[in-house]
Amino acid sequence: MTDNFNGLGLHLGNLSRLSAARSRSISAENFDGAKGQGGMAQTGTGAGPARDLGQGWKVSPSISIEPGEVRTLADIEGAGAIQQIWMTPSQFRRGILRFYWDGQEHPSVECPVGDFFAHATEHFSQLSSLAVCVNPRNGLNCYWEMPFRESCRITIENLSVEPVLLYYQINYALTDVPDDCAYFHAQFRRVNPLPYKEVFTILDNVRGRGHYVGTYMFWGANNCGWWGEGEIKFFLDGDDEFPTICGTGTEDYFGGAYCFDVDGNYREFSTPYAGLSQVMRPDGFYFSQQRFGMYRWHILDPIRFETDLRVTMQALGWRQEPNARYLPLQDDISAVAYWYQTLPSAPFAPLPAGDELDIV
Numbered sequence: 001m002t003d004n005f006n007g008l009g010l011h012l013g014n015l016s017r018l019s020a021a022r023s024r025s026i027s028a029e030n031f032d033g034a035k036g037q038g039g040m041a042q043t044g045t046g047a048g049p050a051r052d053l054g055q056g057w058k059v060s061p062s063i064s065i066e067p068g069e070v071r072t073l074a075d076i077e078g079a080g081a082i083q084q085i086w087m088t089p090s091q092f093r094r095g096i097l098r099f100y101w102d103g104q105e106h107p108s109v110e111c112p113v114g115d116f117f118a119h120a121t122e123h124f125s126q127l128s129s130l131a132v133c134v135n136p137r138n139g140l141n142c143y144w145e146m147p148f149r150e151s152c153r154i155t156i157e158n159l160s161v162e163p164v165l166l167y168y169q170i171n172y173a174l175t176d177v178p179d180d181c182a183y184f185h186a187q188f189r190r191v192n193p194l195p196y197k198e199v200f201t202i203l204d205n206v207r208g209r210g211h212y213v214g215t216y217m218f219w220g221a222n223n224c225g226w227w228g229e230g231e232i233k234f235f236l237d238g239d240d241e242f243p244t245i246c247g248t249g250t251e252d253y254f255g256g257a258y259c260f261d262v263d264g265n266y267r268e269f270s271t272p273y274a275g276l277s278q279v280m281r282p283d284g285f286y287f288s289q290q291r292f293g294m295y296r297w298h299i300l301d302p303i304r305f306e307t308d309l310r311v312t313m314q315a316l317g318w319r320q321e322p323n324a325r326y327l328p329l330q331d332d333i334s335a336v337a338y339w340y341q342t343l344p345s346a347p348f349a350p351l352p353a354g355d356e357l358d359i360v
Helices: none
Strands: 022-027 063-065 070-077 080-089 095-101 109-112 132-135 139-142 146-148 151-158 164-174 183-191 200-207 210-220 232-236 274-280 291-297 303-305 308-313 316-319 325-328 332-341
Touching: 022 070, 070 164, 095 146, 095 183, 146 151, 146 183, 151 164, 183 200, 200 210, 200 332, 210 308, 232 303, 303 308, 308 332
Parallel strands: 109 183
Antiparallel strands: 022 164, 063 164, 070 151, 080 139, 080 146, 080 164, 095 109, 095 151, 132 139, 183 332, 200 308, 210 291, 210 303, 210 332, 232 308, 274 291, 316 325
């Protein structure tokens, strides 16, 4: 029966099924997603070019956000799910996205807009995965399904000293949400530089039941040589000193091997579930101040937890011969953790200040 299908969890095997879900979309041409109210703007950032055409002719394709302003992008009442988000901002690190589910006072998503879409800088690199796509030039796309039962509120804050121009579209469905659907979360962390012999914490202070579904890291190397010997560790449900899940190396976790090295150079790659999507090479292959964007989506292998979760990554390099051994690193490391969990969720630690977010 068609009324048993809510229109969520879509894939090629169920795409032909009918449902009672109602499609809606929020953008600068329809701020509240109301039915039959798109393209009605008479003022907006496109009013000048549309002056000879009038209403309905791309009068409001984007918004301008003033310094220090927090702008509400979406305020949705009822049950449903975000199904796709597209954005192209003029500021990647100083535009802060926040998502609030079902009236919770603190956000479940808090992240610079670029890092949320696994693309920390305006330096374009193609990213083609199931959960996130970055397309020419800097078209940021997110396909994480984000269910809510009572309400959804999405805001963006401009931490820069200049106005931010944002083009955006938030596509969602109004529909019933199953009892066993958890809430999408994403949190940003940065340490610059990482103190000597300390591990980088990707995520901690998670309380509740859920599953971890992805990691994006943007890594700035402050040493010459290879930087990716460190292990990722998942501490589940009361794990103390030692984790339940331990990786074998940084590049191994992100789906690569042997330093991402092909013919003496880093080789970018972008696949449905993992990739080295961005390599910035100011000085060459194994020299200082290179930066690397990497992602790993646990879509087919989520890390499940019942009560709590902590995730860490070692920053570990390699001392060359003679007497080859590991080298603890003091690098510039950022990460976004993505997971689903029950509400209420714990408040996040404060984000770094604006100047501490910049990549220079």
